[in-house]
Amino acid sequence: MKYKNKEYECSTAKLGERGQIVIPKAIREELGLKQGDNLILLGNKEEGIRIINANSLEELAEIVLKEKNN
Structure with a gap:
């Protein structure tokens, strides 16, 4: 199946x-x-599995830290 x-x-x-x-x-x-x-990978019985690219989280953390230091 594809959508x-x-x-x-x-x-x-x-x-x-x-x-x-x-x-x-x-x-x-x-x-x-x-x-x-x-x-x-995040998962629970009600919502199933979510997959997040760890690189995206690293980029977000860098942005947050830069904003905090300014």
Whole structure:
């Protein structure tokens, strides 16, 4: 299954035998993800899993620290 609108690219992925998930190419490209990127996984039973690019959090932290020091 694949779905795309202005805000979201949606696709399915199968969970591998060892728990690995392959993020579909279209989504990796849309989000600028590449091999070696660190990802943060957040999850709970009600909302499922969210995946955040750790690099995005590092960039946000740098902006916040710069603003705090000014």
